[in-house]
Amino acid sequence: MLASILDLFFPRNCPVCRNPSDRPGRYICSDCLNRVPLLPPDDNLPAAMHFEGYGRKLILDFKFRQKLFLLEDLTDFLEAAALAHYNVPSVDVVVPMPVPFWRRLSRGYNQSGLLARALARRIDRACRPDLLARRGFPRQQAMLDYEARRENVKGTFRVPARKAGYLRSRTVLLVDDIRTTGATCDEAVSVLKAAGAAKVLVLTLAQAGD
Numbered sequence: 001m002l003a004s005i006l007d008l009f010f011p012r013n014c015p016v017c018r019n020p021s022d023r024p025g026r027y028i029c030s031d032c033l034n035r036v037p038l039l040p041p042d043d044n045l046p047a048a049m050h051f052e053g054y055g056r057k058l059i060l061d062f063k064f065r066q067k068l069f070l071l072e073d074l075t076d077f078l079e080a081a082a083l084a085h086y087n088v089p090s091v092d093v094v095v096p097m098p099v100p101f102w103r104r105l106s107r108g109y110n111q112s113g114l115l116a117r118a119l120a121r122r123i124d125r126a127c128r129p130d131l132l133a134r135r136g137f138p139r140q141q142a143m144l145d146y147e148a149r150r151e152n153v154k155g156t157f158r159v160p161a162r163k164a165g166y167l168r169s170r171t172v173l174l175v176d177d178i179r180t181t182g183a184t185c186d187e188a189v190s191v192l193k194a195a196g197a198a199k200v201l202v203l204t205l206a207q208a209g210d
């Protein structure tokens, strides 16, 4: 009721076609939902969409252009991918991929952190950004292949010593926004496992390239 009254005064315009959205509480309209390049649910890659076309636009709007109102729309895609790929009730805790401290300062938020928290709320699990930390200034890796990237991110993740006990024998769902070769994710997974996590499931909003 309140939402529909609010919609009257503050119409939610679809970020793709700019028309008012016909979906309650969401911005992407039902026509444009079909224009988002979703990955098929049986795809091998644990990602919700391709990082291209409107998928790319939505994510860049969210990540760099402060369009945080897209959070629930994007979480819909992430949640559907989580249910398609994993036995969600087996997840104990949701952990976002950390961004370097200086990048969070310049942007004001960690987009993966927002997604992880929203997803955790949907699946009724704790979101624990404190379980995985990132240090240093990673070099640009846009031009690197998997092996070189893996080498590049070595040592950038750590589980704070006081937190390792919590991870022991738990199943972690690690949430990231954009996956390229998967090298960064793989490094984070091995650090979480080394700290005692029983299982680490990776879920990303979008897959770049491929």
Ligand SMILES: [Zn+2]
Residues within 6 Å of the ligand: 014, 015, 016, 017, 018, 019, 028, 029, 030, 031, 032
């Ligand atoms: Zn639209």
